[in-house]
Amino acid sequence: MASIASFEGVDVYERFHFLVNAPALFHAVASAVELDIFRFLGERDQATFEELRAFTGVPAHQLRVLLQAVCSTGLVRKRDGAYVNSEAATDLLAADTPDSWTHIILGWRDIYYPAFPRLTASLRTGTNLALDDFPGDEPTLYQRLSRDPELESVFHRAMSAFTLRSARALVRREEFSPVRRLLDVGGGDGTTSALLADRHPEMALTIFDLPSVSKLAASSANAGRLRFRPGDLFRDDFPEGSDAVLFSHVLEIFSADRILVLLRKAHAALPRGGRVFIYGFNVSENETSGVFSARLGLYFNVLASGQGMAYPARDYEEWLGAVGFEDVRTVSGMPYEHGLTMGVKG
Ligand SMILES: C[S@@+](CC[C@H](N)C(=O)[O-])C[C@H]1O[C@@H](n2cnc3c(N)ncnc32)[C@H](O)[C@@H]1O
Structure with missing residues (x-):
């Protein structure tokens, strides 16, 4: 029998912890979309914090906060100190096409x-x-x-x-x-x-x-x-x-x-x-x-x-x-x- 802590194969506690934070993370991802961060990362292999700061114009502290939030979703990763789109971000958010999830978000x-x-x-x-x-x-x-x-x-x-x-x-x-x-x-x-x-x-x-x-x-x-x-x-x-x-x-x-x-x-x-x-x-x-x-x-x-x-x-x-x-x-x-x-x- 499935454990009462599991629903459709997902741990309900884990899902709850994501769920209660999801409204804030959703808005962080929407801000990253608005700031064109996924498209910027999609156009290059990786970007440093300084490159992202110059591109977005967001002050360093605030960009640090935003990037930490977006990284916590798994959509953006850090590699050797630089930022890269995950495969999912490349598929869902990086392209400026009519089927992009950016429009939905x-x-x-x-x-x-x-x-x-x-x-x-x-x-x-x-x-x-x-x-x-x-x-x-x-x-x-x-x-x-x-x-x-x-x-x-x-x-x-x-x-x-x-x-x-x-x-x-x-x-x-x-x-x-x-x-x-x-x-x-x-x-x-x-x-x-x-x-x-x-x-x-x-x-x-x-x-x-x-x-x-x-x-x-x-x-x-x-x-x-x-x-x-x-x-x-x-x-x-x-x-x-x-x-x-x-x-x-x-x-x-x-x-x-x-x-x-x-x-x-x-x-x-x-x-x-x-x-x-x-x-x-x-x-x-x-x-x-x-x-x-x-x-x-x-x-x-x-x-x-x-x-x-x-x-x-x-x-x-x-x-x-x-x-x-x-x-x-x-x-x-x-x-x-x-x-x-x-x-x-x-
Ligand atoms: C959720 S959208 C679906 C659009 C499209 N069929 C699709 O699947 O992407 C619902 C559509 O129903 C239309 N609609 C809603 N109420 C309507 C009404 N009273 N008369 C005519 N169209 C209406 C809306 O304008 C909208 O385009």
């Missing part, structure tokens, strides 16, 4: 985590109280972000980087091969659709998202073959004429009732034989594991929508069955706690 720092001191009150009241920090009276973060184009692009850069890191396993699925016209509902800046378009030259793709996001997507590098249909998920009908509907990281934002509304709209918009794909985070079936899923559910409820979570796949299967989809099944175990649940309109 800055997005989480600037948008997600400032919300978390309101968590207890949000959970108690069943309200996403941190949304009060964003001007507007709309009920979700996504709608309010349209008033702040700069923050909206920080959000979508982070979302896009995460998608680039995780969605290659999705677009390789053979279930997309017969699809000719895909409607990507809540398709954001088009990152997932652009990956699908690359993989399936025959596929026509339409993104249905808020007007400000459609505009952002249309002017992004993803635009290529994509078409855009600006609209609101709940107020507007889904465009017809597609033989498949994709919800990628969208249904998890909402409550069961609202998910059923969206699945009925997808069912109505599809022809017989049309397919629905639900892709996103899934907690484990017994709802005890998944740190990415846990963070996401908390963020939805404190800030983004006041509803939703990384539902287990069986919930999506039940909802698809309830609105009339057939051949319902899930591919689980995809990267970053993701799953793909699918159904066919009979």
